[in-house]
Amino acid sequence: MEMEEFLSIRIFLRRWPVILIVVLMGVILGWVASVYRDPLYKSETVIAVNIHYGITESLELLVEDRALSRVVSFIQSDNLLQTVIDRLPDTIRTPREWSSPSDLRDSIQIDQRLAEWGLVVFDSDPQVAANVSQTWADVSLEKLEEAKTHAWRAAGMLDGLLDVTCESAVNTDSTYPGQIWQCQVSSLKVAPEDLEGSLQTELELSHGVLPNITYELIHEANLPETPILWIRGLLTACGGLAGLILGSLAILLYPRERVRLDEVS
Numbered sequence: 001m002e003m004e005e006f007l008s009i010r011i012f013l014r015r016w017p018v019i020l021i022v023v024l025m026g027v028i029l030g031w032v033a034s035v036y037r038d039p040l041y042k043s044e045t046v047i048a049v050n051i052h053y054g055i056t057e058s059l060e061l062l063v064e065d066r067a068l069s070r071v072v073s074f075i076q077s078d079n080l081l082q083t084v085i086d087r088l089p090d091t092i093r094t095p096r097e098w099s100s101p102s103d104l105r106d107s108i109q110i111d112q113r114l115a116e117w118g119l120v121v122f123d124s125d126p127q128v129a130a131n132v133s134q135t136w137a138d139v140s141l142e143k144l145e146e147a148k149t150h151a152w153r154a155a156g157m158l159d160g161l162l163d164v165t166c167e168s169a170v171n172t173d174s175t176y177p178g179q180i181w182q183c184q185v186s187s188l189k190v191a192p193e194d195l196e197g198s199l200q201t202e203l204e205l206s207h208g209v210l211p212n213i214t215y216e217l218i219h220e221a222n223l224p225e226t227p228i229l230w231i232r233g234l235l236t237a238c239g240g241l242a243g244l245i246l247g248s249l250a251i252l253l254y255p256r257e258r259v260r261l262d263e264v265s
Helices: 003-014 016-036 061-075 078-087 090-096 101-105 126-161 192-206 230-252 256-264
Strands: 041-051 108-113 116-123 162-171 178-188 213-219
Touching: 016 230, 041 061, 041 126, 061 108, 061 116, 061 126, 078 101, 078 126, 090 126, 116 126, 126 192, 126 213
Parallel strands: none
Antiparallel strands: 041 116, 041 213, 108 116, 162 178
C-alpha cells in the first residue's frame, strides 16, 4: 500500500466523528424540511373495467391487453383531463394554477389491480384530493359511455355495408362436433363511399374503445384522514446522504500540510 493511500485511510479512521456529525446534521435538516413541507394526501376512486364476452367471441390475451390499454390511455387523454379541469370549481383550480392537462398529470395516477382500477389523486388538501378523484371517475365513466355508443354505431355501419347470410350446419371437425353457423357475403348493401365520411367520424369519436367494454363504479372517492409519509422518509434519507458526501469531501479536501503535521505529531 502506498503512503498516500495509507494516509487517506488514517484520515478517515481518525476523523469518522466528523462524518457522523455531518450525516446527523443532514438527517435533522431533512426531517425539519419534511415537517415544514405541506402534508400530502392520497384519495382513490375505484372503477371496474372488463370485456363482456357474452356478446362477442373471446379475444386473445394480447388483443385483450391492448384493448384495456386503450381504455387506460383514453382515461388519461388530454381531452378527458381537460373536461375534468373544467368541471372543478375555481377554488380548486386557481390556487393550484390548473389550466391544462399537463398541470393535472403531476397529481394523478391509475392503479390497476386486475379488473379494478383506482383513479388516484395526490394533494395537500384531503378534500381537494377526494373531489378531484371523484370528478375524474365521473367524467371517465361518462366519456366511456359516449365512446362506446360511437363504437356500436361504427360496428353497425360496417355490418350495414355487407349483405351477409348465415345458416346452421353440422361441424365436420371431430375436435369440435355439433352445430355451427356458416356465413357468406353475397353482395354490398350500400356503396362504401356513401358511408365513408360518417364511418370515419364514428371511429374517431369511439377513441379506439371496443363496444363490448363494460365499466362501473366500485366505490366513490375516500376522504383521507392521515397524510402519506413517504415524502418525510425520502427527505430525511436525502439529508443523510448529502451529509455523508459533504463530510467525506471536507476530509478529503483537508490541507495536505496539516495532515502530515498531524501524522508526525
